[in-house]
Amino acid sequence: MIAQDCVWVAADADQPVAFAATERFEDALHLWELAVRRDAQRRGVGRALLAAVVADAAARGLAAVTLTTFREIAWNGPLYRRLGFVELSEAELNPRLTAVRAREAALGLDVANRCAMRLPL
Numbered sequence: 001m002i003a004q005d006c007v008w009v010a011a012d013a014d015q016p017v018a019f020a021a022t023e024r025f026e027d028a029l030h031l032w033e034l035a036v037r038r039d040a041q042r043r044g045v046g047r048a049l050l051a052a053v054v055a056d057a058a059a060r061g062l063a064a065v066t067l068t069t070f071r072e073i074a075w076n077g078p079l080y081r082r083l084g085f086v087e088l089s090e091a092e093l094n095p096r097l098t099a100v101r102a103r104e105a106a107l108g109l110d111v112a113n114r115c116a117m118r119l120p121l
């Protein structure tokens with residue numbers, strides 16, 4: 001992902017406090033991981049990183065940003081919904097996102113409470 005120029009790091013006085021790791025696919029830029037250090041949360045860093053990811057996807061001419069997340073955890077699904085992401089039904093998943101969900105299930109994640117989301121650009 002770093003080799004693809006697809007990782008964003010937020011720093012406070014040269015100390016990294018957050019990152020967004022994405023990967024470019026034909027249909028979308030996929031957000032694999034967004035994490036803000038606990039002592040740096042609720043200061044807009046997560047939103048700023050997401051804005052950078054969305055702007056980057058648009059600049060690359062991609063049609064969407066996709067991700068998978070927990071549907072109900074306040075700072076997961078509801079946050080992404082407020083930012084314009086739409087939950088995809090199982091029928092709407094493309095083979096790539098179906099494979100992501102299958103891998104999460106294999107890793108033991110509670111996929112019943114997780115969803116795939118898409119922000120069209």
Ligand SMILES: CC(C)(COP(=O)(O)OP(=O)(O)OC[C@H]1O[C@@H](n2cnc3c(N)ncnc32)[C@H](O)[C@@H]1OP(=O)(O)O)[C@@H](O)C(=O)NCCC(=O)NCCS
Pocket residue numbers: 033034035036037040041042043044045046047048068069070074075076079
């Ligand atoms: C999710 C995460 C990246 C948000 O980053 P952040 O810098 O704290 O978020 P921001 O300050 O930009 O706030 C964005 C919004 O997230 C929501 N949010 C963030 N932390 C929250 C919390 N503890 N409880 C409820 N809502 C929360 C709020 O809606 C917030 O907006 P508001 O402050 O205007 O109410 C960060 O909390 C995190 O790293 N969490 C652990 C890892 C994780 O869940 N990553 C996402 C996986 S898909």
